[in-house]
Amino acid sequence: MNKVIDYRDVELHRQDLIALRHVNLSVGEGEFVYLIGKVGSGKSSLLKSLYADIPIAGGEARVLDYDLNTIRRRDIPFLRRQIGIVFQDFQLLTDRSAYANLKFVLEATGWKDKSDIEARIEEVLRGVGMLNKSYKNPHELSGGEQQRIVIARALLNHPRIILADEPTGNLDPATGEAIVNRLHDIARQGTTVIMATHNLSFVDQFPGRVIKCENHTIS
Numbered sequence: 165m166n167k168v169i170d171y172r173d174v175e176l177h178r179q180d181l182i183a184l185r186h187v188n189l190s191v192g193e194g195e196f197v198y199l200i201g202k203v204g205s206g207k208s209s210l211l212k213s214l215y216a217d218i219p220i221a222g223g224e225a226r227v228l229d230y231d232l233n234t235i236r237r238r239d240i241p242f243l244r245r246q247i248g249i250v251f252q253d254f255q256l257l258t259d260r261s262a263y264a265n266l267k268f269v270l271e272a273t274g275w276k277d278k279s280d281i282e283a284r285i286e287e288v289l290r291g292v293g294m295l296n297k298s299y300k301n302p303h304e305l306s307g308g309e310q311q312r313i314v315i316a317r318a319l320l321n322h323p324r325i326i327l328a329d330e331p332t333g334n335l336d337p338a339t340g341e342a343i344v345n346r347l348h349d350i351a352r353q354g355t356t357v358i359m360a361t362h363n364l365s366f367v368d369q370f371p372g373r374v375i376k377c378e379n380h381t382i383s
């Protein structure tokens with residue numbers, strides 16, 4: 165199994181306080197991992213550390229081909245390009261269509277060829293069943309439809325890892341299930357998925373590895 169995440173005795177701080185410590189975590193290609201735990205238990209902190217948004221305060225941490233302790237600032241965008249992020253604080257831009265949101269990301273990550281851009285956008289939109297509504301602005305889409313666009317956006321650059329923080333938080337149960345089901349499909353295709361959730365019913369319905377944040381560590 166190819167490891168995509170390897171944390172050894174990692175410690176993470178939030179404003180000088182220890183959020184998590186003694187974090188030992190090894191995750192392979194194509195694994196689906198649920199991250200569970202109470203509010204404030206450190207789930208988001210762990211996810212943010214994985215894309216170098218918060219620093220490693222102790223221990224050894226590798227994600228894909230990078231050592232997070234020594235990664236250079238200029239290499240962080242290259243790490244992030246391989247990680248699809250589905251977070252509440254990465255919402256769609258509201259001043260443009262869903263399609264234009266995706267185009268914006270591809271252009272910002274160096275895609276130049278117009279027909280390549282169009283083909284890739286169509287491919288990811290088709291994958292989440294949103295091809296026919298991509299002309300709409302985010303506010304004209306339901307919460308579930310917006311979340312499907314956010315997932316499509318996360319997939320654009322063929323990420324090796326998807327990090328999803330409460331991706332079903334604002335959705336009705338059926339829509340939430342459809343999103344989790346789609347994330348499992350993505351994992352089966354070889355992309356590692358780590359999903360933080362409060363909803364334990366998903367774990368029974370769509371089995372995956374479960375990691376719990378508790379008492380400032382994981383188990």
Ligand SMILES: Nc1ncnc2c1ncn2[C@@H]1O[C@H](COP(=O)(O)OP(=O)(O)OP(=O)(O)O)[C@@H](O)[C@H]1O
Binds near residue numbers: 178201204208210
């Ligand atoms: N931006 C921040 N600055 C300082 N402390 C923070 C910040 N964000 C979170 N914390 C603190 O870090 C600890 C872990 O929070 P974190 O957001 O990782 O938990 P969580 O399990 O993701 O919670 P939730 O389920 O509410 O998202 C908490 O004690 C929290 O108060």
